[in-house]
Amino acid sequence: MAQLTFREAIARGIAQEMRRDETVLAIGEDIGAAGGVFKGTVGLFEEFGPVRVRDTPISEQAILGAAMGAAMTGLRPIAEIMFSDFFAVCWDIVVNEIAKSRYMTNGQMTFPLVIRSGNGGGLRFGAQHSQSVENWAMMVPGLKVVVPSNALDVIGLMAAAVRDPDPVIFLEAKALYASKMEVPDGEIVDTLGTAKVLRQGADATLVALGAMVPKALKAAEELAGAGIDCTVVDVRSLVPLDTTTILREVSATGRLFTVEENPRLCGWGGELSSIVSEEIFYDLDGPIVRITTPHIPLPAADALEDMAIPSVERIVATVTQSMNG
Amino acid sequence: MSSATLDLNAKLELYRVQVALRQFEKRAYDLFLENYVKGTSHLSLGQEAIAAGFAAAMRPDDYTFATYRGHAHTLARGVPMTPVLAELMGRTNGLMAGKGGSMHLTSVEHGVMGSYAIIGAHLPIACGAAWSAQYRGTDQVAVCFFGDGSTNIGAFHEALNFAAIWKLPVVFVCENNLWMEYTRTTEITAVPNPAADRASAYGLESIIVDGNDVDAVYDVAVTAIARARAGEGPSMIEALTYRHGGHSRADPGKYRPDEEVAEWLKKDPIPMYHARLLAEGATEEQLVEIELSVAAEVERATEEAKAGPTPGADLLMKDVWADGGSAWRN
Numbered sequence: 001m002a003q004l005t006f007r008e009a010i011a012r013g014i015a016q017e018m019r020r021d022e023t024v025l026a027i028g029e030d031i032g033a034a035g036g037v038f039k040g041t042v043g044l045f046e047e048f049g050p051v052r053v054r055d056t057p058i059s060e061q062a063i064l065g066a067a068m069g070a071a072m073t074g075l076r077p078i079a080e081i082m083f084s085d086f087f088a089v090c091w092d093i094v095v096n097e098i099a100k101s102r103y104m105t106n107g108q109m110t111f112p113l114v115i116r117s118g119n120g121g122g123l124r125f126g127a128q129h130s131q132s133v134e135n136w137a138m139m140v141p142g143l144k145v146v147v148p149s150n151a152l153d154v155i156g157l158m159a160a161a162v163r164d165p166d167p168v169i170f171l172e173a174k175a176l177y178a179s180k181m182e183v184p185d186g187e188i189v190d191t192l193g194t195a196k197v198l199r200q201g202a203d204a205t206l207v208a209l210g211a212m213v214p215k216a217l218k219a220a221e222e223l224a225g226a227g228i229d230c231t232v233v234d235v236r237s238l239v240p241l242d243t244t245t246i247l248r249e250v251s252a253t254g255r256l257f258t259v260e261e262n263p264r265l266c267g268w269g270g271e272l273s274s275i276v277s278e279e280i281f282y283d284l285d286g287p288i289v290r291i292t293t294p295h296i297p298l299p300a301a302d303a304l305e306d307m308a309i310p311s312v313e314r315i316v317a318t319v320t321q322s323m324n325g
Numbered sequence: 326m327s328s329a330t331l332d333l334n335a336k337l338e339l340y341r342v343q344v345a346l347r348q349f350e351k352r353a354y355d356l357f358l359e360n361y362v363k364g365t366s367h368l369s370l371g372q373e374a375i376a377a378g379f380a381a382a383m384r385p386d387d388y389t390f391a392t393y394r395g396h397a398h399t400l401a402r403g404v405p406m407t408p409v410l411a412e413l414m415g416r417t418n419g420l421m422a423g424k425g426g427s428m429h430l431t432s433v434e435h436g437v438m439g440s441y442a443i444i445g446a447h448l449p450i451a452c453g454a455a456w457s458a459q460y461r462g463t464d465q466v467a468v469c470f471f472g473d474g475s476t477n478i479g480a481f482h483e484a485l486n487f488a489a490i491w492k493l494p495v496v497f498v499c500e501n502n503l504w505m506e507y508t509r510t511t512e513i514t515a516v517p518n519p520a521a522d523r524a525s526a527y528g529l530e531s532i533i534v535d536g537n538d539v540d541a542v543y544d545v546a547v548t549a550i551a552r553a554r555a556g557e558g559p560s561m562i563e564a565l566t567y568r569h570g571g572h573s574r575a576d577p578g579k580y581r582p583d584e585e586v587a588e589w590l591k592k593d594p595i596p597m598y599h600a601r602l603l604a605e606g607a608t609e610e611q612l613v614e615i616e617l618s619v620a621a622e623v624e625r626a627t628e629e630a631k632a633g634p635t636p637g638a639d640l641l642m643k644d645v646w647a648d649g650g651s652a653w654r655n
Binding site: 025051056057059061062064065066067068069070071072073074075077092093096097101102103104105106107108109110112141142165166193239240241242243244275 | 388420421422424425429431432433438439441443446447448449450451452453454455456457458460461467479480483484486487490640643644645646647648649651652653654655
C-alpha cells in the first residue's frame with residue numbers, strides 16, 4: 001500500500017500499461033521532460049524515453065489526428081488535451097473522425113486510443129479553463145467516457161481504457177489532482193461501464209460524477225446526522241452507462257438526486273432522469289432533482305466559482321428541502 | 326515530360342488506370358441522373374493522372390488518405406469497381422455495406438485508410454499513420470491527397486509543422502484544381518500557389534508538378550515517397566489540374582469562364598497520354614483494347630452493383646464499437 005495522489009495515480013496507471021505493452025505511447029503538450037502542467041505524467045519520460053513519451057506543439061488537431069492515425073494502424077496512443085475546454089479547437093477530430101469512422105467504414109477500422117484531459121473547475125482559472133465538458137463527450141455516438149473520482153479508480157480505469165478497443169475520453173477532475181488515498185501495490189485493472197455504490201442508505205440516492213463524488217459523500221454524512229440516510233453512487237463511466245446499478249439503487253430509495261458539475265442544459269443527469277422516468281417511474285416516491293452548475297460560463301473569482309459549482313452545503317440544503325417538502 | 330523510369334508496359338498500365346477512373350466517374354454521373362446514386366458526390370473527372378501516378382509509385386502496404394473527392398484514389402489502389410459503385414448506390418455489396426457513402430470510401434486491405442469529408446481533417450490523421458509506421462519501423466509511407474481549398478484551414482498548418490518536426494514519412498499532395506468549391510482559389514488565398522508557396526514555412530521544398538501529366542506525377546511521387554521511406558521526412562507536392570465538372574453533383578460549374586474550361590479541356594490528361602503512348606511505340610489497337618476492356622468492366626460493375634441488396638435493419642445498429650454492437654448502457 002502507498003499513499004498516492006490523484007495526479008500520481010495517472011502516471012502510475014499510464015506506466016503500468018506502457019510497461020506491459022510497447023504499442024502504448026503517450027503524446028501531448030509538455031507531458032515529457034516537464035511531466036505535464038498538472039504533473040500527471042511525472043516520471044514517464046525518464047522511464048520510457050522521448051520516443052514513447054512525446055512532447056507536441058500547441059496543435060490540438062495534430063495531437064488527436066496523430067492519435068487517430070496511430071490507433072488505426074495498430075498502436076494504442078494516450079493523448080493529452082491539457083484542459084478539456086480545448087476540445088473545442090479539435091472537436092472535429094474527436095466527433096467527426098474518431099467517433100464516426102468505425103461505423104462509417106462498416107467496422108474496417110478500430111480506434112484503441114485514450115484522450116486524457118483536465119476537466120472542470122475549482123481552481124479559479126476562469127471560464128476558458130474550467131468548464132466541465134463530460135456532457136459534450138457523452139452525447140457523441142462512438143465515444144466512451146470515463147470520469148474517475150479517486151486515485152485507485154484512476155489507475156484501474158486508465159488500464160481498462162487503454163486495453164479497450166474503442167476510443168475513450170478520460171476526464172480528470174482538476175479539483176481532485178491533489179487528493180490522496182491508500183492504493184495497493186501491483187497491477188490494478190478495473191472495468192469500464194461499472195458504477196460503484198460508495199454508501200448505502202434507505203431514504204435517497206445521490207448519483208455523482210468526478211469531483212462531485214467526494215462532495216456527495218460529505219453531504220451524505222451531514223444528511224445522515226440530520227436523519228436523511230443516503231445512498232451514494234459514483235457513476236465513473238458515462239458511456240457505457242451502468243444503468244443496472246443506478247436503477248437498482250434509485251428503486252431502493254425511491255428518490256434520485258444527481259450531482260453534476262456540467263452546466264445545467266443537457267447535463268448527464270438529464271439523460272439519467274429520462275431513463276429513470278421511463279423505466280422505474282412507479283418506484284419513485286418524489287421528484288427527481290438535479291443539482292448542477294447553473295447554465296453560465298464559470299466565473300474566475302473564488303467567491304463566485306464556489307457559488308456556481310455544487311457544494312456540500314448546496315447538496316445538503318437541496319436534498320433536505322426536497323425530502324422534507 | 327515523359328518518365329525516364331517507366332517502360333511501355335508500365336505506361337500502358339497507367340493509361341488503363343486513368344481510363345478506368347474516367348469511365349467509372351462518367352458512369353457514376355449517369356447513375357446519379359438515373360437516381361441510382363443518392364446524396365452527393367464529387368467526381369475526379371479531369372484529375373485522374375494524379376491518382377494514377379501516385380498509386381503506381383506506392384507500395385501495396387503504403388497508406389492512402391483521400392478526401393470526399395476520393396473515388397479515383399480508392400480505385401487507383403486496386404479496389405474493384407463493383408464495391409465502390411455499390412457503395413455509391415447504398416447497397417450491401419458496397420465497400421462499407423452502404424454505411425459510408427461516396428464521401429467516405431475506405432478499404433483498409435488496399436491501404437485506403439479513409440476518405441474524409443471535413444476539409445483538412447485527414448492531414449493530421451495521415452501524420453498519425455506515418456508516426457505509427459515510423460515507430461513500428463515498417464518503412465510504410467502515408468500519402469495524403471487534398472484540394473487547394475484545404476490549404477487555408479488550420480489543420481493543414483498544424484499537420485505540416487507536425488510532420489516536419491517529427492520527420493514523418495508522409496507525402497502531402499495538393500490537387501490544385503484552381504477552384505475552391507465555387508470561388509477562384511487565388512481570390513481567397515494570400516499566395517498564388519496555395520500549397521507550394523507555404524512549403525518553405527515548414528522547411529519543405531516547393532514542388533509544383535503538372536497534375537495532368539501522369540508520367541510527371543509518377544516521377545515526383547517516386548522521389549517524394551523514396552525520401553519519406555528513407556527517413557528523410559515529409560514532402561509537399563502541388564499538382565496543377567482542373568476538374569471537368571462542378572464541385573459536386575448539384576454544381577454545373579457555370580462560374581468558370583468558358584475559355585478557361587476550353588483551355589483545360591485541351592490539357593485533358595487522357596487524350597494527351599494517348600497521343601504520347603502512340604508516339605512512344607504503342608499501337609492504336611492496344612489502346613482501344615484497353616478502353617474496351619475498361620468499358621466492359623464498368624458495365625459488369627454497374628450490373629453487379631444494381632443487383633446488390635439494399636441494407637436491412639441488421640446493419641443499422643452494428644459496428645459503433647469494436648465488439649460489433651452499439652450498446653451504450655447495460
